[in-house]
Amino acid sequence: MILTLTPNPSLDRALEVDRLEVGGVNRAEAAWVHPGGKGINVSRVLVAHGVPTLAVLPVGGADGARLTELLGEQGVPALPVPVAEDTRTNLTLVERGGTTTKVNAPGPALTEDEVEALLAAVEQQLALQPAALVSAGSLPLGAPECFFVRVAGLAARHAVPFALDTSGLPLTRAVRSGGLALVKPNDEELAELVGRELVTVGDVVEAAREVVAAGTRAVLVSLGAHGALLVSAQRSWWAGGPCLVPQSTVGAGDSTLAGFLAGDGDAGERLRRAVAFGRAAVLLPGTEVPLPDQIQLDDVRVVEDPDPRTALKEL
Ligand SMILES: Nc1ncnc2c1ncn2[C@@H]1O[C@H](COP(=O)(O)OP(=O)(O)OP(=O)(O)O)[C@@H](O)[C@H]1O
Ligand SMILES: O=P(O)(O)OC[C@@]1(O)O[C@H](CO)[C@@H](O)[C@@H]1O
Numbered sequence: 001m002i003l004t005l006t007p008n009p010s011l012d013r014a015l016e017v018d019r020l021e022v023g024g025v026n027r028a029e030a031a032w033v034h035p036g037g038k039g040i041n042v043s044r045v046l047v048a049h050g051v052p053t054l055a056v057l058p059v060g061g062a063d064g065a066r067l068t069e070l071l072g073e074q075g076v077p078a079l080p081v082p083v084a085e086d087t088r089t090n091l092t093l094v095e096r097g098g099t100t101t102k103v104n105a106p107g108p109a110l111t112e113d114e115v116e117a118l119l120a121a122v123e124q125q126l127a128l129q130p131a132a133l134v135s136a137g138s139l140p141l142g143a144p145e146c147f148f149v150r151v152a153g154l155a156a157r158h159a160v161p162f163a164l165d166t167s168g169l170p171l172t173r174a175v176r177s178g179g180l181a182l183v184k185p186n187d188e189e190l191a192e193l194v195g196r197e198l199v200t201v202g203d204v205v206e207a208a209r210e211v212v213a214a215g216t217r218a219v220l221v222s223l224g225a226h227g228a229l230l231v232s233a234q235r236s237w238w239a240g241g242p243c244l245v246p247q248s249t250v251g252a253g254d255s256t257l258a259g260f261l262a263g264d265g266d267a268g269e270r271l272r273r274a275v276a277f278g279r280a281a282v283l284l285p286g287t288e289v290p291l292p293d294q295i296q297l298d299d300v301r302v303v304e305d306p307d308p309r310t311a312l313k314e315l
Helices: 038-048 061-073 112-126 147-157 168-178 187-194 199-214 253-260 267-280
Strands: 001-006 009-019 030-036 053-060 078-082 088-095 102-105 132-136 162-165 180-183 215-220 228-229 236-241 302-303
Touching: 001 112, 009 061, 009 132, 030 038, 030 061, 030 132, 030 253, 038 053, 038 132, 053 061, 061 078, 078 112, 102 162, 102 168, 102 199, 132 147, 147 162, 147 168, 162 253, 168 187, 187 199, 187 215, 187 228, 199 215, 199 228, 199 236, 215 253, 215 267, 228 253, 228 267, 236 267
Parallel strands: 001 053, 001 132, 009 088, 053 078, 132 162, 162 180, 180 215
Antiparallel strands: 009 030, 088 102, 215 228, 228 236, 236 302
């Protein structure tokens, strides 16, 4: 079973407009609502691929109740931890041409007791020895920047591998503290983490090795249209496929992480699956999750120890 923790879940509302007029009144032609938040998306993808999972999340107010209901409708096992303030709503505006504008709310302010209750719920599940713990997304107000350091400590105490997908200061704190099995930044998040621009494959590998040196076993760096790089202490792999026309890239990183965790295989095969899941996700609208028959493993090429001089945009 793969346990996921989404500290700042959301109701993801999407509105489709012909062309977004900034500053004007726009009338939507279609509207959707999905259960959202990065860890929740990982669980949704795992469920779609028959991998047992449990999503731990704080929920508050009517929107929190709606989120729990949507997870139930989609057959995603969830452990909601009640909080006083309302679960946030994140808004996606999709234009007919495919341009997507996203506005994410900060989320509820959790009290110290609520943060402790969330961590206690995670620890209770870690004691049952899941195969892995994934935590992903931003932190709600009130959660300390060292939140993921504490999660990593709990995972270590129960010897459960911990994979993290977050950004900014919470990522920096967790990486510096170490003890992570996997970190999944995109290239911009990794650049921010190491404080320099990443132009070539060699730049990414070097930056990822700094993360590894600080105590992370492997770094999965997603590169958008250019595929992904997996970097460990000794080796690196790149995987990517032919150009495609995306419908929505929202949640592609979550599908990538789910694909990496969804089965066994050597590092190259797991990376191939990760990239195939990400590619399948971008062909779907909104944060719809890819199904098994939409995964095209054969389209993805894997290269072991790719040439460090290659520019990322040439991959
Ligand atoms: N334009 C694209 N064309 C082909 N594949 C894409 C494209 N964008 C994303 N992907 C696939 O999805 C994966 C994840 O994308 P990306 O690097 O944008 O993740 P991310 O920034 O974490 O996304 P998000 O935070 O929105 O979930 C890529 O590694 C790739 O396989
Ligand atoms: O604000 P965060 O936590 O960084 O990201 C939240 C979010 O944008 O991530 C998912 C897509 O990856 C969406 O379901 C959700 O709205």
